[in-house]
Amino acid sequence: MARGDAELSGGHGYMQRQSAIRLRWRAYATHKQLVFMFLPGFLVFVLFSYVPLYGILIAFKHYQLLDGVWRSPWAGLEHFRRLFAGHAFNQALRNTTIIAVLKTLLTFPAPVILALLLNEIRFVRFRRMVQTVTYLPHFFSWVILAGILFSFLGSDGGFNKLLGLFGVEARVWLIEPAYFYAIVVITHIWQTIGWGSIVYFAALASVDPTLYEAAIADGASRWRRVWHISLPSIMPTVIIMFLLSIGHFLSVGFDQIYNLMTPPTSSVGEILDTYVLRRLLTMDYELGMASSLFNSGIGLVLVVIANRLVKLFDKEQGLW
């Protein structure tokens, strides 16, 4: 408001602006104690969330460690040209897209189905048990989960022994590129199905019970009640969760991929995030930064689109 006034009043602009600054200053001064509480955390936040934005310039510079970011000579878009011409980057981009599509199609519906099935269980204790078991993998890091999987899917592992009962030949599953995406999707479902179902289960709990009573009176079977009452009732939640998931379409799970990837599967497993990490480890900062900026730029656009779509669907919802 104060700034708007200053601009409107022409000749007195300077004086007005001065007094606006003084007003602002006085506002902070009257909240001195609050300002002191606020500052330490805020400075830590700015240091780690905003100061690194300056480093984005590396993508447009010939970065010299000794000269620092600013004094290094400009490179224009050269690094981006190199990036898009490079085989490794294009492979990572392709793998990222494939994994993203697979996860969207296959992982996303899993928790919805689990919530619907859980909702049909009438024995609370059994339901709680299923919930406790299915939430558990969410609490483990991908290092632990991958540790379990390397044991379980190894040549002497439990999976091969189970298959051995049916006469299937033993394999080291994690080093075969042909199975990599299947393992990634299945283990992703393993980790997220229970935790993801919480939101839908909560939505199911708020469905009006008279709807079910009316359906029972009309002689609707259990299956029809799930299909015609439960599912439509949580559809708004499902749609919102789906739209929000568009926002992190390209984040296909660095922790999971990095820990499950082996040298033989790197051709199908390298994703944009692991590509950036490799550039960091080999100190190829310019190319890494160019890739990272490409990634987060698209990410930003997707989040904005997702938020728009959510708001179109339901004005009350959305990230901001």
Place this chain on the structure above:
Amino acid sequence: MKLTRGERIFEAANAALLTLVSLTMLYPLLYVLGLSLSAQDEVAAPRLLLMPLHPTLSSYAKIFAHPQLFDAYLMTIERTVLGLAAVLLLTSLTAYPLSRKTFPDRSFIMKLFVFSMLFNGGIIPTYLLIKNLGMLDTIWALVLPGAVTAFNLVVIRNFFESIPGEIMESARMDGAGEWRIFFRIVLPLSRPVLAVIALWTGVSHWNAWFDAMIYMQDTKHQVLQLFLRRTVIEASLSLTPGEEMNMARVTYTPETLKAATVMVVSAPILLIYPFVQRFFVKGILLGSVKG
């Protein structure tokens, strides 16, 4: 309630399906538990599907004798405790002024927080920043970057805003300063939200490995998760792509020992899980993030 035949079939099929799903999800974990209790010569036996016939703790004895395990445990405990303290203190101190309607520029500041969730510099500038600050190989590299995050801040601030203003107003009438109001009134009333944030933060610090992998070069500063990664995953592959050849690290580790390492690292999570599960579920429904 009397069930029709169709409904009985539905219920039985549903229960059977969910039981099968639960067992499938649990089986890999139980298998590793069984493996960790096996003698090495029993591993290849086709019978070993779950529990060994002759359980032994010898793998645990070996892993506990590993000198790096102790250091790694200490490092993880240290980062978890410091990380928790930093998150709770700094975030709630920063969130409190932002919950006050009269605090200047508060909507602009909230926008800064929300924007940080949508866009960031990525790992390369962050790594260079930590390096330039001289924080490599110090605990601060693991504690400070996550100390004040937008998500935690928004959740805590929303809770603070829901505290009735009259309580604080009357304290102010009695001459209490902001610090006193904050520590004596606001924090005690916010115990539920702080407990949820503390659990989230605690588990995520316990599970964190990536920051330690790039910021802590000295094996003395290795966190538990990386100890696990090195003894189990990297030993299974001999090497991970892109990492340097280091033949000294590629030693043969028996499967039983790897399994025992997995169990030792996940044990604390498994132990607290039954108690904290409820809090987490509550937390997920509380955490609607809006600026």
